[in-house]
Amino acid sequence: MMFAAAALGVLVAMALAMFRAFAGPTVFDRILAVNTAGTLTVVLISVYGFLSERPEFLDIALLYALINFIGTVAVTKFVQFQGLGYPVGDHEDGDI
Amino acid sequence: MIIISLLFFMTATAISMLWLRDLFAVVMLSGIYSLFAAVIYMVMDAVDVAFTEAAVGAGISTVLMLGTLALTKSKEKVHKKIAYGPLALVLITGGILVYGTLDMPHYGDANAPIHSHVASRYIEKSGLEVGVPNIVTSVLASYRGYDTLGETAVVFTAAIGVLVIIGRRKKKRKKTGAVNDGGDIA
Known part of the structure; x- marks a missing residue:
């Protein structure tokens, strides 16, 4: 019962984050909304694991948190530097 | 829910x-x-x-x-006109896909073909026939060996394609233009 209520609350929070991702006027609103949605996904997976009495889902939730982190780092780097690679100047292999 | x-x-x-x-x-x-x-x-x-x-x-x-x-x-470029041809194509394809799901067994159905057809044979005999204790391994490596081989070939081809495209070195310019070899990042 408690876990069901928690899952419901997470879903409501997810809907709010989605609204911010759709409407968000600036780029930063959207980044924050996507990051929040990812975090809520992690929480939802954990809660669902306990809801269906399979707490092993916690490991999967951890992995999702890592993936979410990498995505956010890439996005913020893109916003900061207008690209994903640093200019490397006279390196003969170019930007790779 | x-x-x-x-x-x-x-x-x-x-x-x-x-x-x-x-x-x-x-x-x-x-x-x-x-x-x-x-x-x-x-x-x-x-x-x-x-x-x-x-x-x-x-x-x-x-x-x-x-x-x-x-x-x-x-x-994104704004297109004012609605392209009816692609829209019809998308709708027809989607309709065919939905129609295709109507024949599929329900989720969790114990009588689905995937549970009743060869799964029991895998469970009972794969240890004798293949000799690997893990059933999933013997299914992937032996019963569906050609399938796995094809998948590996596809992934290998894709990796080679990516390497050919992005791993190519920049051609060295002739020595007169070598001063202007600054990194031009897009």
């Missing part, structure tokens, strides 16, 4: 992706879309598919799309 609300979120995300013209926001939303799809797969007990969806769809695709945006424009 969870699946229904997640499907609702996914539909809302897809419609919003159609409306938005800012491609950066579209990339963000496609990441969310993949994340929701991964959770649905997980709730339906396909944890491995969910892993792949989260790593490829939400992780790598988002990064690749951002790299593409860095090289191209980040605003």
Whole structure:
């Protein structure tokens, strides 16, 4: 019962984050909304694991948190530097 | 309950992706879309598919799309006219796909062909026939060996293609122009 209520609350929070991702006027609103949605996904997976009495889902939730982190780092780097690679100047292999 | 609300979120995300013209926001939303799809797969007990969806769809695709945006424009061209031909094609394809799902067994059906056809033979005899204790390994490596070989060939070809495209060295310029060899990043 408690876990069901928690899952419901997470879903409501997810809907709010989605609204911010759709409407968000600036780029930063959207980044924050996507990051929040990812975090809520992690929480939802954990809660669902306990809801269906399979707490092993916690490991999967951890992995999702890592993936979410990498995505956010890439996005913020893109916003900061207008690209994903640093200019490397006279390196003969170019930007790779 | 969870699946229904997640499907609702996914539909809302897809419609919003159609409306938005800012491609950066579209990339963000496609990441969310993949994340929701991964959770649905997980709730339906396909944890491995969910892993792949989260790593490829939400992780790598988002990064690749951002790299593409860095090289191209980040605003979509506005087309005023509605293209009826592609719309009809999409609707027909979607209708055929939905029609195809009508024949499929229900989720969790114990009498589905996948449970009644060869699975029992795999469980009972794979230890004798293949000799590997793990049933999944013997199915992948022996019973579906050609399938796995084909998959490996496809992945290998894709990797070679990527290496050919991005791993090529810049041609060295002739010595007169060597001073102007600054890094021009797009």
